[in-house]
Amino acid sequence: MHDLRFVIPPQDINREDFASSVPDFNRRSEIMRTDFGYKCMVSNIVRLTEQEKLFQLRIIDPVERALFRFKPGQFLMLEVPGYGDVPISISSSSSNHEFLELCIRKVGHVTSALFSIKEGARVAIRGPFGSAFPMDEMAGHNILLIAGGLGIAPLRAPLYWLNEHRDRFLDVHLLYGAKEPSQLLFTWQFDEWKMINHINLHTIVERADPQWLGKKGMITDLFNDITIATATTYAIVCGPPVMFKIVCSWLDRLGIPMNRMFVSLERRMHCGMGKCCRCMVGSTFTCIDGPVFDYWSVMNLKEAI
Amino acid sequence: MIYKVISKKEFTGFVDALVHSNRSFGPKQVATDHRGNAVYQFQPVHSVADIAFDYSATASSAKHFFLPFREELSHFHFHGNDWEQQISYEANPVVLIGLRACDISALNILDDVLLNGHFPSPGYLARRKNSFVIGMDHLPLPDCFCKSMNHHTVTTGFNLFCSDIGDHYYLSINSSKAFNFLREFETREPNYDDNCMLVERRKLIQNGFQTDIDVTALPTILDIEFDSPVWEKWGDKCLNCGTCAMVCPSCYCYSLTESFDTNLNGASREKKLYSCNLVDFAVVAGGHNFRPKNGDRLKYRYYHQHRGFAENASQQICVGCNRCGRACLAGINPKDVINDLRMEKESCMTCVSSSPRKI
Amino acid sequence: MEKTMTHKGVPFERLKIASFDFTCCEGCQLQLANCESSLPDFLGLLDVRNFREISSERYDDYDIALIEGSISRQDEVERLLKIRKQAKILVAYGTCACFGGVNSLKNRHPVEELIDEVYPGMAIETLPVRKISDLVEVDLFIPGCPVDKREVERIVVSLVKGSLVTLPKYPVCVECKAQLTTCLFELGEICLGPVTRAGCNAVCTSGKTPCLGCRGPAEEINMAAFLALVKERGLSLDDLHEKLAFYNAFEPFLNHEA
Numbered sequence: 001m002h003d004l005r006f007v008i009p010p011q012d013i014n015r016e017d018f019a020s021s022v023p024d025f026n027r028r029s030e031i032m033r034t035d036f037g038y039k040c041m042v043s044n045i046v047r048l049t050e051q052e053k054l055f056q057l058r059i060i061d062p063v064e065r066a067l068f069r070f071k072p073g074q075f076l077m078l079e080v081p082g083y084g085d086v087p088i089s090i091s092s093s094s095s096n097h098e099f100l101e102l103c104i105r106k107v108g109h110v111t112s113a114l115f116s117i118k119e120g121a122r123v124a125i126r127g128p129f130g131s132a133f134p135m136d137e138m139a140g141h142n143i144l145l146i147a148g149g150l151g152i153a154p155l156r157a158p159l160y161w162l163n164e165h166r167d168r169f170l171d172v173h174l175l176y177g178a179k180e181p182s183q184l185l186f187t188w189q190f191d192e193w194k195m196i197n198h199i200n201l202h203t204i205v206e207r208a209d210p211q212w213l214g215k216k217g218m219i220t221d222l223f224n225d226i227t228i229a230t231a232t233t234y235a236i237v238c239g240p241p242v243m244f245k246i247v248c249s250w251l252d253r254l255g256i257p258m259n260r261m262f263v264s265l266e267r268r269m270h271c272g273m274g275k276c277c278r279c280m281v282g283s284t285f286t287c288i289d290g291p292v293f294d295y296w297s298v299m300n301l302k303e304a305i
Numbered sequence: 306m307i308y309k310v311i312s313k314k315e316f317t318g319f320v321d322a323l324v325h326s327n328r329s330f331g332p333k334q335v336a337t338d339h340r341g342n343a344v345y346q347f348q349p350v351h352s353v354a355d356i357a358f359d360y361s362a363t364a365s366s367a368k369h370f371f372l373p374f375r376e377e378l379s380h381f382h383f384h385g386n387d388w389e390q391q392i393s394y395e396a397n398p399v400v401l402i403g404l405r406a407c408d409i410s411a412l413n414i415l416d417d418v419l420l421n422g423h424f425p426s427p428g429y430l431a432r433r434k435n436s437f438v439i440g441m442d443h444l445p446l447p448d449c450f451c452k453s454m455n456h457h458t459v460t461t462g463f464n465l466f467c468s469d470i471g472d473h474y475y476l477s478i479n480s481s482k483a484f485n486f487l488r489e490f491e492t493r494e495p496n497y498d499d500n501c502m503l504v505e506r507r508k509l510i511q512n513g514f515q516t517d518i519d520v521t522a523l524p525t526i527l528d529i530e531f532d533s534p535v536w537e538k539w540g541d542k543c544l545n546c547g548t549c550a551m552v553c554p555s556c557y558c559y560s561l562t563e564s565f566d567t568n569l570n571g572a573s574r575e576k577k578l579y580s581c582n583l584v585d586f587a588v589v590a591g592g593h594n595f596r597p598k599n600g601d602r603l604k605y606r607y608y609h610q611h612r613g614f615a616e617n618a619s620q621q622i623c624v625g626c627n628r629c630g631r632a633c634l635a636g637i638n639p640k641d642v643i644n645d646l647r648m649e650k651e652s653c654m655t656c657v658s659s660s661p662r663k664i
Numbered sequence: 665m666e667k668t669m670t671h672k673g674v675p676f677e678r679l680k681i682a683s684f685d686f687t688c689c690e691g692c693q694l695q696l697a698n699c700e701s702s703l704p705d706f707l708g709l710l711d712v713r714n715f716r717e718i719s720s721e722r723y724d725d726y727d728i729a730l731i732e733g734s735i736s737r738q739d740e741v742e743r744l745l746k747i748r749k750q751a752k753i754l755v756a757y758g759t760c761a762c763f764g765g766v767n768s769l770k771n772r773h774p775v776e777e778l779i780d781e782v783y784p785g786m787a788i789e790t791l792p793v794r795k796i797s798d799l800v801e802v803d804l805f806i807p808g809c810p811v812d813k814r815e816v817e818r819i820v821v822s823l824v825k826g827s828l829v830t831l832p833k834y835p836v837c838v839e840c841k842a843q844l845t846t847c848l849f850e851l852g853e854i855c856l857g858p859v860t861r862a863g864c865n866a867v868c869t870s871g872k873t874p875c876l877g878c879r880g881p882a883e884e885i886n887m888a889a890f891l892a893l894v895k896e897r898g899l900s901l902d903d904l905h906e907k908l909a910f911y912n913a914f915e916p917f918l919n920h921e922a
Contacts, residue, residue, distance in 0.1 A: 002322035004486045007398050008435050034424050035379065035392055081381040081388050082572035083827050084563040109828035116826065122386055268589040270561040273424035276579075277558035277609065278586065288423050335844075339852030346844045365844050374842035542889050545882075546858045547834055551841035565821045568705035578842070583834040584884045599886060632841075634849055634858060634893050 034273055037079055037124035038064050043099055045119055048185050051105050052150065053115060054091070057125065058099045070094055071132030072157035073264060073292040077272040078102065079124040083113040087269045089291065090128065091153045093160035100125070103153035103185065129272040131292040133158045133262055138234040139168040144226075144256075146175045146247055148219050148239025152185050154264045154291070155238050163197040173200045173226050177219035177239075180207045202226065220246055230255040236262045237295075248295050261295035306460070307478040309492040310499050316467070316474050319490045320439070321353035323400050327437070330370065331356035331402035332363055347401065356402055361446055366554030366628060367401055367408050371415065371432045374551070374578050378428070378561070381572040396431035402439045407449075407624040409440050409463050410456035411554030414622050418557060437482065440466035442506065445513045450640060451625035453518040457510065470502035518640050519647060520621070524612040526646060531604070535645045540600025542635040543582060549606065549629035549637070550580030555622045558586075558609075581605045607642060679823055682714035682726035683757070684747060686740050687767050687793065688733030691810045692758035693717050698813040706817055709824050724750060728823070730757040734767045735794045748800040753823070756795070756802045759809040759878045759911050764795045766809070768912035795912070804829065808864060809878035809911065815863055832862040833883040836875050840866035848874045854899050856907055859885040859914070880913040887917045 044056035059065035070076075072094050079085040086108065092101035106115050117123070135158060143162060147155045155174075162172055174193070178184045184203060193199040202222045204215040215221065219239070235256055237247050244263055251261050267279035267286040279286035284297070311319070323329065333348040334357055345360045347367050379392040404412075416433065419426040440463040451457040459466070464483040467474040475495060478484050495503070530536075550556040560579040565572045579586060582602045587595035596602050610623040623639060630638025683693055694717070697703065712719055713726040729751035735741055748754055759765045770778060771792045779788045796802060806816060815831075822829045832838075836857035840847075843866055848855035856877035857869055868875050881887075894904050908914040 002326070002489050004323045004326040004489075005398075006327065006435075006437065006482060008431075035427070036390055039387075081383070081390075082563060082565045082825065084561065084574075113827060120386070122388070124390075266589070267595070268587065270559065274422055275419065275424070275426065275557070275559070276561065277581070278560070278579075280605070280609065336846040336851065338846070338850040344846045344850065346846075348844075364846065365841065369842075541886075542892070544837075544858045544886050544889055544893075545834070545884065546837035548837045548841050548847075548858075551838060564818055565825050565827070566705075567702045567817050567821055568708070569821070569824070580834075580838065583838070584882075585833045632847065634847070635889055636893070636896075 034126055037077070037126040038068065039122060039124050040100075042117060042119055042121045042123060045117075048103070049183055052185060053104055053106075055102045055104060055114070056099050057102065057123065059125075060122075066097060068097070068100075070128035072135055072161045073132040073154060073262075074128040074130050074157075075154075075272075075291055076100075076102070076125045076127040077129065077269070078104075078110075078114075079126065080110055080113045080117070081124065084110045085126070085272075086110045087129075087266075087272060087287070087291075089154035089157070089264065091156040093164065094157060095160075095164060101156075103150070103156070105150050127272060129287055131288075131290055133236060133292055135161050135165075139165070140170070142170045142228055142233040143172045144175070144228055144233055144235040144251075145173065146219065146235065146237045146239070146243075148177050148243040148247075149179065149183065150185075151237075151239035151243070151264075152176060155236060156186065158236060159193070159199075162199070163193070166197055170232065171200065171228070172198070173202065173228065175202050175204075175219060175222045175226070177204045177206070177222070179205065181205050181209055181212045181214075200226070219243065220250065223250055228254070234260045234262070236264075238264045244298075248299070252295070258296035258299065259294045262292055263295060263298060264291045265293060265298065266291065307484060308495050309476045309478060309487065310470075310473050310495045311476055311487075311490065311492045312473050315491050317353050319487065320356070320402060322489075323437070323486065324350055324352055324355075324402075327398055327400045329400040329402060330367075332360035333357055334360070347403075350402070358403065358441070360403065361443075362405065362449075362626065362628070362631075364628070364632065365552045366411065366626070367404055368411065368415070368554050368556075369578075370399055370401060370436065371412065371429055372557055372559075372578060376428075376576050378574045378576050380574075383570055383572070394427045394431050396428075396435040398435045398437070399432075400437045400439070402441075404438055404440045404463070405443060405626070406440060406459040406466075407451040407454075407456045407626045408554050409438065409459045409466075410451075410624045411622075411626070412438070413459070413462040414555045414624070415557060416462070418622075438463040438465070442466070442468045442510060444510060445515070446627075447515045448627045448630060448638075448640070449514065449625065450516040450518050450627060452511070452514045453516075453520055454621065454623055454625035456624040457514070458507070468503055468506050470499060470506055473499070475499060475503045475506075516627070516640055518625075518643050520611070520643070523621070523643065527608060527612040530646050533646060535642070536600035536604040537598075538600075538645070539637055539642055540598060540603045542637055543599045543603050544635055545582050545584055545599060545602065546634070547580030547583045548632045548634070550582065551578065552628040552632045554626060554628070555610075555624060556580065581609065603637070607639075610639070611643070678709060678711040679820065680711045680713050680725060680727045681730065682712070682723075682728070682747075682751075683717070683730040683732065684714070684743070685716070686731065686733030686744070686761070686796075687736040688758065688760045688765070690717065690732065692732045692760075692808070693730070695810045695813045695816065699817065702817065706820065709820055726750065727752040728755065729753070730755045731761045731796050732757045734760040734764045735796060735799060736767060736770070736791055737789065738791060741791075741799060744796060744799055753803045754796075754800065755804045755806060756797060757806050758811050759807055759880070759913065761796045762805050762807045762913070763880055763915070764793050764912035766911060767793045768909075771912075793912075805831070805880075807831075807861065807879040807913075812864055831879075834862050835882040835885070836860045836862045836864065836866055836869065836879075838862055839864070840869045842866075843870045845870045845872075848872070849893075849897065852899075854894060854904050854907055856914075859887060859890050859917075874907070876907050876910045877913050878911050880911075881917065885917075887914075 038059045040057040040059050043058040046054040075087050075089045077085045078088045088102045091103045194201050208216040235251050265286050269279045269287050270276040272287045274285045274288035329350050330347045331350040332345045334343045335346045336344040345363045350356050382389045419429040464480040466477040558579050560577045563574045611621050713723040729747045756762045819829050839862045853874045855874035857875040860875050860877040861879040861882040
């Protein structure tokens with residue numbers, strides 16, 4: 001009687017001869033991270049508007065916390081056990097190794113669950129995932145940041161970077177539009193950005209209230225307020241899908257090269273790792289090729305913006 | 306790769322021993338369809354007699370042995386405010402007998418996606434390595450178009466591949482495990498005649514294809530034809546039932562859901578294979594659907610199958626087995642859709658070339 | 665038992681639930697007592713206020729009302745309206761409540777004929793069968809003949825935890841293919857799987873019984889294409905019509921037929 005039994009236990013998997021390709025399994029620790037996630041404590045919750053809250057997360061394990069790194073523009077999969085996970089862009093400084101800040105709008109059931117948790121609760125984060133804004137490449141240039149509504153959230157990380165390395169950049173403009181004054185986020189930082197960091201901040205709202213002294217109109221109405229040297233400018237655009245097209249084509253007309261305009265796209269993601277294909281746009285995955293794309297790449301992608 | 310020749314009788318003994326020692330699956334007839342044709346599926350087999358070696362093609366692919374239709378990815382056990390997450394990367398060994406070249410090609414494509422990408426999938430790896438794949442060549446069915454996709458032969462991705470050369474099998478041995486197992490059985494080195502017969506067999510297969518799809522420059526054509534009425538035409542037929550993706554050997558898109566246990570002490574994260582044709586595939590939180598129309602979703606399937614991948618790993622993921630075409634109740638099949646697209650292109654070309662003279 | 669339980673340190677209210685049967689076989693309510701292994705846990709989530717089949721105690725302070733059955737008498741209409749007033753969440757529980765169910769077969773015949781056949785010579789007051797959403801607003805539909813206990817469990821847990829309550833939007837084919845079932849159309853039969861909402865785990869089709877659509881239409885189904893394929897295959901349109909009408913679940917699509 002022949003005995004042709006076989007079992008390959010996990011520890012021997014790398015040694016087992018394999019029919020096809022040879023995966024790099026030195027990355028096993030990384031794999032564990034993508035599956036398990038970092039446990040975090042919700043250390044602070046700030047209600048920004050009716051719909052948005054700013055969550056401060058602190059990775060519980062001190063070693064993991066110290067080693068956690070991300071680049072401005074990247075996102076996390078935020079896991080609320082039992083409810084599921086959602087992709088959220090990181091809104092805090094990449095040099096802040098104490099805590100992470102995530103600005104979250106209540107739209108789906110996971111974010112609703114998040115809105116009901118209190119400080120001290122635990123959540124998990126997987127990641128960071130995705131592409132980042134090329135901050136080093138942008139150094140030595142003028143920077144034009146354009147944010148519509150919640151689009152300010154992914155812009156806050158690069159904004160921190162600019163502030164921390166302000167001397168490396170020329171003029172920095174931030175155009176920020178919202179539906180109404182109460183929807184403007186991070187207003188407590190406006191003065192700091194303007195006075196300390198020398199950021200030219202231009203805000204505009206669609207519907208003003210009596211207290212509003214600023215401009216009223218669409219984000220495009222701010223375009224005439226600024227003069228930029230297009231040859232030396234990088235632009236970052238973030239906002240609702242309709243905004244991309246209008247703003248990017250305006251920047252294009254101004255003469256900013258398409259590969260110096262960056263956008264951050266949003267799609268439903270289930271994995272964040274380029275496996276589930278839910279966030280596929282044309283031939284690209286928002287999660288691994290994006291969320292940050294230069295305009296040239298997305299204007300080529302059908303359905304992207 | 307090591308090549309050997311084994312008599313069919315000895316091979317039967319080898320497979321029987323393998324089947325007796327391991328959990329095994331092979332092609333089995335499960336029904337007879339209304340036209341009188343046998344319907345095959347990969348089913349559990351307990352002896353070599355269970356295996357229909359002369360089967361045509363299975364209705365569903367062998368994908369689910371590596372990517373189950375439904376699996377629990379992890380389980381959370383709650384303790385007060387904290388939890389413990391349990392993930393199992395163990396896999397039960399499995400022997401798969403009788404896979405076609407295209408089926409094995411599809412596994413190689415899955416390897417590319419799930420193991421060589423940014424984030425390798427340990428669960429898939431454990432299953433892939435704990436499998437013993439025996440491939441078998443076959444004469445193409447009238448609607449097979451794997452030759453067009455260049456997947457009618459395969460040189461890697463299996464433990465053992467058998468080519469039928471009369472009363473013997475010509476074996477391509479691609480793993481030490483297969484080599485060791487075969488030590489216990491009588492094989493011989495291929496001689497000149499065996500080699501000739503192998504070449505003949507290959508030719509026979511090569512020339513047996515009746516369906517040919519022109520995939521030249523298909524990625525470009527798909528790009529150009531993004532707004533083609535062809536998508537709406539075929540989309541109008543589509544039932545959004547997801548059958549095509551379920552039977553496909555290389556479709557791997559999925560959906561994650563998380564749910565609490567009934568006792569609320571735990572929760573599980575479950576993965577389900579999904580299809581881009583299902584209505585809510587591209588729905589985002591808040592309810593917006595990026596692909597609200599049948600045609601949009603169908604188009605994305607073709608994009609992923611015949612183009613999407615081109616930019617990620619430089620290969621199309623369709624292997625040309627036409628399982629989707631056979632299974633589609635609405636009669637949507639790659640051959641007709643792609644040919645339709647190409648016709649579009651040709652008619653456009655005609656008008657482009659003739660227009661200057663008209664002006 | 666105490667009313668408040670805690671989970672992860674957060675107290676949660678057990679669902680104050682009541683179950684009522686109308687014109688039905690009560691099979692769906694019996695499903696509540698199915699899946700014995702998780703039954704104690706399941707009941708632990710519930711504070712049963714009114715449920716004829718489980719307990720003789722009757723209270724009227726429920727939040728969630730499960731309605732089983734369709735409506736076929738005037739007194740049922742009044743009872744249903746009264747329940748609607750009390751319930752915060754009214755659940756159409758089972759195919760009869762969701763769509764009218766098998767009972768709707770009655771609507772094909774004149775009432776007098778039916779009374780003559782079933783209760784000859786008796787004075788019977790009866791109405792055409794209606795689904796409950798014809799009479800009251802329904803917050804949640806749990807279709808199925810009978811309902812799937814695992815789905816009910818999942819929905820109850822979601823209600824307790826305040827997470828998303830969903831039914832699959834895709835058709836039965838997805839689950840059927842996952843079981844490697846041979847397509848019933850391949851065997852020359854008409855199966856409503858391609859247009860019926862999944863969630864049943866293809867229990868009928870994997871037993872080689874064509875789907876009759878007890879869970880109602882999946883989302884955004886392509887009925888025109890479905891009719892076309894039945895015709896193309898030369899299958900009986902009468903058979904198709906019979907199946908579509910069986911649970912009354914495809915009523916909005918029946919006029920499609922050309």
